[in-house]
Amino acid sequence: MTKWLVIGNDGEIDPTALRLMASTKQGDTGKIGKFGLGWKQALAALTRLGCDVQIMSGGRPILVGTDKVSLRGQEFDEVVLLDDVGMTRTGVTTALAREWAPWMAIREACANAIDEGGYSVGLRECDPFGEAGRTAAWISATPEILQVWEMWRRYFRIGEAPAAPEGETGHGRLLASLGDGVRIYKQGILVHEDPKRNALWDYDLPGVVLGEDRIAHWWDVVGKAERVLSALPTGLRRRALVEGREFEQAVLGDAWSLDDPAGWADAIPEGAVIVDPQVASHFVEELAGQRLIMVPGNVVKNMNKVREALPEERRPEIRMIEDVLGHRADAGRRPVKATAYERSAIRRAAKAAKWAKLDVDPEAVVLFEGGADGSLGTVDGGKIWVSRECVNRGLREVLKTLIEESAHLESSAPDKSRTMQEALLEIIVRAIEARRRTPL
Numbered sequence: 001m002t003k004w005l006v007i008g009n010d011g012e013i014d015p016t017a018l019r020l021m022a023s024t025k026q027g028d029t030g031k032i033g034k035f036g037l038g039w040k041q042a043l044a045a046l047t048r049l050g051c052d053v054q055i056m057s058g059g060r061p062i063l064v065g066t067d068k069v070s071l072r073g074q075e076f077d078e079v080v081l082l083d084d085v086g087m088t089r090t091g092v093t094t095a096l097a098r099e100w101a102p103w104m105a106i107r108e109a110c111a112n113a114i115d116e117g118g119y120s121v122g123l124r125e126c127d128p129f130g131e132a133g134r135t136a137a138w139i140s141a142t143p144e145i146l147q148v149w150e151m152w153r154r155y156f157r158i159g160e161a162p163a164a165p166e167g168e169t170g171h172g173r174l175l176a177s178l179g180d181g182v183r184i185y186k187q188g189i190l191v192h193e194d195p196k197r198n199a200l201w202d203y204d205l206p207g208v209v210l211g212e213d214r215i216a217h218w219w220d221v222v223g224k225a226e227r228v229l230s231a232l233p234t235g236l237r238r239r240a241l242v243e244g245r246e247f248e249q250a251v252l253g254d255a256w257s258l259d260d261p262a263g264w265a266d267a268i269p270e271g272a273v274i275v276d277p278q279v280a281s282h283f284v285e286e287l288a289g290q291r292l293i294m295v296p297g298n299v300v301k302n303m304n305k306v307r308e309a310l311p312e313e314r315r316p317e318i319r320m321i322e323d324v325l326g327h328r329a330d331a332g333r334r335p336v337k338a339t340a341y342e343r344s345a346i347r348r349a350a351k352a353a354k355w356a357k358l359d360v361d362p363e364a365v366v367l368f369e370g371g372a373d374g375s376l377g378t379v380d381g382g383k384i385w386v387s388r389e390c391v392n393r394g395l396r397e398v399l400k401t402l403i404e405e406s407a408h409l410e411s412s413a414p415d416k417s418r419t420m421q422e423a424l425l426e427i428i429v430r431a432i433e434a435r436r437r438t439p440l
Contacts, residue, residue: 010118
């Protein structure tokens, strides 16, 4: 006996609407179905896969089949509907939706059932039958359909409980992660998948907007996910901030609305320091013993905005690396993560400095913003600091700054001193010797 995947919903579909492939959902943004077009694509894909499809409206069967049609000398299989009225042509052929994977065809049946209410799904091994007051799509369980069923939870998480008791908000809910990558659902149906960004949770975001390809696109996803994270209670917000993976970090770095600074301040563990991992690598000794929350630079930048938005008496609750570095914060210098271009410029300048026999480790150079004195560089804590403004001025400026600050490191002397002058002259002489390839 044939095994069927059966997807049902409340109400009996009007056979006329099915024959016309029409929908009453158009313009209703709360619906997930595709206004009739989705059914056409689904029936074309399922028929091409060799599936038998029957729609039971109450006890009335509507069969899905094909009929040969010719167009410009080519023969196609047109999808047709067969019921007690006769045969109705749909106007689409099995060539439609060729790029669809089998689960995408099932998606349309599920979406329509969710929109109508009373969604149900299951495998049955019997002859198709109908129920009064219900509509059901009976799809023969070919190997491709059975594979979808075996992986059902990856594609469909309709009605699944949130990952945590408080993980449901007015903007969406957290779902348990299924492993590598992140999956985004709308009303329990997969609408976005990113295998490259891991996440603490998967997400159901009913407000995301779907394109014609039935996919929710990145910027809308991160914007809607931010609303969910910002509506979570303190404990879950803390997990998003402290334990968040690449997806949560992208959300908090790219789409953070900062509407609730006090709520996010409450989520930071007492005494913790917010710091970019690359910046932290320059200050291993200074940060020893501190509880660190390692987040990308754009999240650090947003945390600074959160702190600025707090009442002054609450700002010390959010500690940044400047607060640990003490006098450096007083000088107004804030260490920042270098972009790929900035790190490349520092590496190239350090390589050029080798002509003067200066051994500058470019990875140890600290990039900073700000500075009360407007300096392009400085030496602090045994490290060379170079300002972002210096890098923006070009490679020659970076090289000059590395030379000057190397002289400070060698001499421990201040600017405009004889000792500093001697150190600079020594560097020049070494450069000349390197050029001559013989000592003077």
